[in-house]
Amino acid sequence: MTDRASAYVLWIVVLAAVSLVCTAGIVWGELTGHHRLGGALIGVILLAYSFILLCLRKGGFTSV
Amino acid sequence: MYKRLLAGLLAATLRVDTLVARVYPDDFNPLYYTGGLANLFLTVLVLSGIFLFLYYTPSFDQAYTSVQFLTLDVPYGQIIRGIHRYSADGFMIVVLLHLFRNWFTERFRFSRDEPWISGMMLLTLTGFIGVTGYMLVWDQRSEALVAMTANAAAQVPLVGGWLRHALFGGTGLTDLLLPRLLFLHIGPAVGLYVFLWWHYTRIRHPKVWPPAVWTLFALGFVVLLTGLIPVTSQAPAVVSQRPQTLAIDWLFLTPYWAMRFLPPLVLIALAVVLIGYGLYIPYQLPETRSELGLKDSGVAQVIDANCTGCELCYYDCPYNAIVMVPSPNPGVTKAAQARKLRAVILESRCVECGICVGACPFEALELPRLLQKDIHEKVLSACQS
Numbered sequence: 340m341t342d343r344a345s346a347y348v349l350w351i352v353v354l355a356a357v358s359l360v361c362t363a364g365i366v367w368g369e370l371t372g373h374h375r376l377g378g379a380l381i382g383v384i385l386l387a388y389s390f391i392l393l394c395l396r397k398g399g400f401t402s403v
Numbered sequence: 404m405y406k407r408l409l410a411g412l413l414a415a416t417l418r419v420d421t422l423v424a425r426v427y428p429d430d431f432n433p434l435y436y437t438g439g440l441a442n443l444f445l446t447v448l449v450l451s452g453i454f455l456f457l458y459y460t461p462s463f464d465q466a467y468t469s470v471q472f473l474t475l476d477v478p479y480g481q482i483i484r485g486i487h488r489y490s491a492d493g494f495m496i497v498v499l500l501h502l503f504r505n506w507f508t509e510r511f512r513f514s515r516d517e518p519w520i521s522g523m524m525l526l527t528l529t530g531f532i533g534v535t536g537y538m539l540v541w542d543q544r545s546e547a548l549v550a551m552t553a554n555a556a557a558q559v560p561l562v563g564g565w566l567r568h569a570l571f572g573g574t575g576l577t578d579l580l581l582p583r584l585l586f587l588h589i590g591p592a593v594g595l596y597v598f599l600w601w602h603y604t605r606i607r608h609p610k611v612w613p614p615a616v617w618t619l620f621a622l623g624f625v626v627l628l629t630g631l632i633p634v635t636s637q638a639p640a641v642v643s644q645r646p647q648t649l650a651i652d653w654l655f656l657t658p659y660w661a662m663r664f665l666p667p668l669v670l671i672a673l674a675v676v677l678i679g680y681g682l683y684i685p686y687q688l689p690e691t692r693s694e695l696g697l698k699d700s701g702v703a704q705v706i707d708a709n710c711t712g713c714e715l716c717y718y719d720c721p722y723n724a725i726v727m728v729p730s731p732n733p734g735v736t737k738a739a740q741a742r743k744l745r746a747v748i749l750e751s752r753c754v755e756c757g758i759c760v761g762a763c764p765f766e767a768l769e770l771p772r773l774l775q776k777d778i779h780e781k782v783l784s785a786c787q788s
């Protein structure tokens with residue numbers, strides 16, 4: 340694996356971890372009635388997934 | 404001068420493309436998917452709009468409270484309302500980007516005038532739908548918008564009274580107002596799809612949806628924004644009091660802000676001129692091929708004997724100018740013997756670009772006044788010089 344690809348792997352791992360934390364936050368928001376927070380965290384997860392897709396592509400793990 | 408300006412804007416557009424390409428690969432470049440992003444936002448608007456519609460009551464007594472109930476008491480109601488509101492802004496932003504990009508890259512020439520004209524109609528309808536959406540909330544902003552619109556409509560010569568009646572159901576605030584506004588919000592939204600159909604008719608490979616990376620980004624951004632800056636109503640409308648302030652959404656309500664400085668009739672005239680000029684843009688520059696310095700190649704012709712019905716030309720034509728029809732008899736060449744279909748050129752749609760000639764591996768298409776041997780000679784001479 341090249342250095343460039345390794346850097347993207349690192350970003351993917353970080354973004355996946357952020358998504359996991361957000362998922363926990365959504366569950367907490369649902370249980371405690373903080374729906375606005377839950378909604379915002381859904382947005383964060385979608386953004387994180389978007390950047391994961393970009394990293395997968397730029398790291399050469401997916402093609403056109 | 405206009406041509407020089409367009410050339411400068413094209414260069415600037417391409418520079419922006421290059422900058423974006425440093426971050427995003429070509430097939431992820433969001434500027435190539437402004438139309439697809441608009442479709443995405445429109446779909447989100449329709450889905451979230453259906454949800455809002457189920458809770459909304461179009462009457463003076465209950466409109467505001469139904470919106471407040473949805474916002475404050477329904478789980479995720481505020482999020483859905485915010486998604487509807489911010490998706491409308493997103494829709495307008497990408498539609499404007501789409502317009503300017505296609506304008507600066509001159510993608511309104513030849514048969515692309517129809518997508519351009521239908522696009523202008525879509526933009527006009529979008530503005531109207533956005534304003535009626537703000538009116539439905541029936542807070543103080545809604546009341547101010549209704550009053551200002553009614554006043555402006557009444558000043559239109561000859562049809563002013565009729566226009567105000569058509570929009571609001573009569574003079575003053577009648578019980579018909581909110582049901583009518585609800586219809587004027589949803590009805591034109593259906594009209595958007597009619598114009599979208601027209602918008603796509605002449606485009607063979609429209610990018611109707613953005614790539615996943617941008618679908619996720621756009622949805623994520625809207626939902627995050629909804630959580631960070633929640634959408635709220637202003638104080639409820641009080642019919643006996645004229646509201647003193649008007650909170651402006653610059654994407655939809657700029658004309659109402661401009662009413663502070665300009666009479667409504669001037670603004671209406673300005674809007675008519677702007678829309679009229681928008682519709683005129685495709686015809687502003689020389690349009691014939693000779694005026695553009697292009698060879699008059701003639702409408703593409705199918706050499707029936709060679710056509711194998713493979714559909715390559717049909718898929719490659721960007722102008723939807725080729726249809727495949729059942730072939731009653733086989734072709735002459737060996738490859739064309741077993742054909743089930745054959746290509747037919749729709750002359751009114753052909754722009755004589757020659758893409759189909761390049762797409763056909765069986766030499767079954769030609770431009771009558773620009774034959775392949777002419778091109779071959781031209782390329783050879785260019786190479787030799």
